[in-house]
Amino acid sequence: MCRSGSEFSLREDPVLAGLREETAALPDRIMQILPEEAQFLALLIRLTRARTVLEIGTFTGYSSLCMARALPAGGELITCDISEEWTTMARQAWQQAGVADRIDLRLGDAVETLDGLLLERGPDCVDFVFIDADKAHYPEYYEQSLALTRPGGLLVLDNTLWSGRVTDPAVQDADTLGVRKVNRTLLEDQRVDLSMLPMADGVTLARKR
């Protein structure tokens, strides 16, 4: 029996594997997306021909690195986080992989960073968004990202199953409430086409109409 589909599908080079191993030594290592999901994001970027990508939640840079590599020549990834420490690791990996020149890291609270981006570039300036920061603010990140995304662009939200806690009414912490609220909004939201994939911890795709 096959132990894992990864042995037939995962393409992880030494830079990515090294970053994953380095991150695995951190207490917060669970925050990194699965390599299979990162590979999927890269595929989506290529399929949608995205040139300007926004990521909310950089951590140590694994997802950013995969997405940056998928960009066409002249493409850019804007990624934001509040942690100087984790993003220092990210910068090192991007340098090592030769993609640092196409990544614009913005340090600070994501709500403020996205407001700043909207002022700076106006609406519809982004082709693709990956939302993966603190879950309590997912509803705000979704609204801000939708404004920043061009019609036809794609928004990807991570952890939308939140280990099943979204369906358990007994769970009422801020993160669970944030994911639950954004899921309800998405379901009713006629501004987007929608699909929730039960991969990893739940990955929701929303295409702006």
Ligand SMILES: C[S@@+](CC[C@H](N)C(=O)[O-])C[C@H]1O[C@@H](n2cnc3c(N)ncnc32)[C@H](O)[C@@H]1O
């Ligand atoms: C789940 S991790 C991101 C994982 C990353 N996408 C990856 O796959 O390696 C969430 C990140 O969101 C950041 N974060 C938490 N609250 C934030 C906020 N208010 N503004 C910006 N970033 C925030 C954390 O510092 C953390 O690095």
